[in-house]
Amino acid sequence: MLVEASHCIGLPVFNAKGQTLGAVDRLVWQGSEATVVGMQVTRPGLVKKFAALYYDDITEASRQGFMTDEGKLQSSLKELDEVVKRFGKVIGANAVTESGQKIGRVTDIIFDADTGGIVRFVIRDFLKERIIPRQFFVTATPKAVVFQDVVETPVFDKVATMPAPEAA
Secondary structure, three states: OEEEHHHHOOOEEEOOOOOEEEEEEEEEEEOOOOEEEEEEEEEOOOOOEEEEEEHHHEEEEEOOEEEEOHHHOEOOOHHHHHHHHHHOOOOOOEEEEOOOOEEEEEEEEEEEOOOOEEEEEEEEEOOEEEEEEHHHEEEEOOOEEEEOHHHHOOOOOOOOOOOOOOOO
16 A cells, blocks of 8 residues: 555554554655655653654554554654664655756655555655656755656657558
8 A cells, every 4th residue: 555654644653452652743764775764653641752663663554544562662763863864854855866957845755555665756846746756766865865867858668650641
C-alpha cells in the first residue's frame, strides 16, 4: 500500500491491544537509500514528550495508523537526529537536477507502507506540480534532493505519427 507522508503526520501509533502510544510528529528519511527509517512520536501526557520509533519496529502500517510493540518506542532521539543532520528534511527541501538547475521544492513523498521505501517525490514550483519517480533520484544533502537531469526534459519511447491518408 502506498501512503503520502503528509497524511502520516498526526496518525496514531498503537500497540497490539489497540492502546494509543502516541502520534506521528515527523518522519525521518535516509537520503542515500530514499527510505523512511523512523519517526518522531509525540507521547500523551501533561508535558509533551517525544520518542523515536524505527520503521523496522513497525508491525503494521495503514492509513489509519502504525502498530508496534510498546517496548519499541525509544526515549532517545539522538540517532534519528543524526540522520536528519546528515540528510536533512525531505519535505520542504529544494529539488535540483545534477547540473544544479532548481526544479522546485519537495512538498510530499509517497512511500510503500510495508518497506518504508520512497516510491515518488511530489515537487512543486510556483503553480506547476509534478511527481517524480524514485528511479530518477540521485542523492540527498541537508539542503537539496538531487534528481537526474533527464527530469527536466520529457523523454518519449515512441514518436506519435499520423497514419498516411489512403489513396482515392
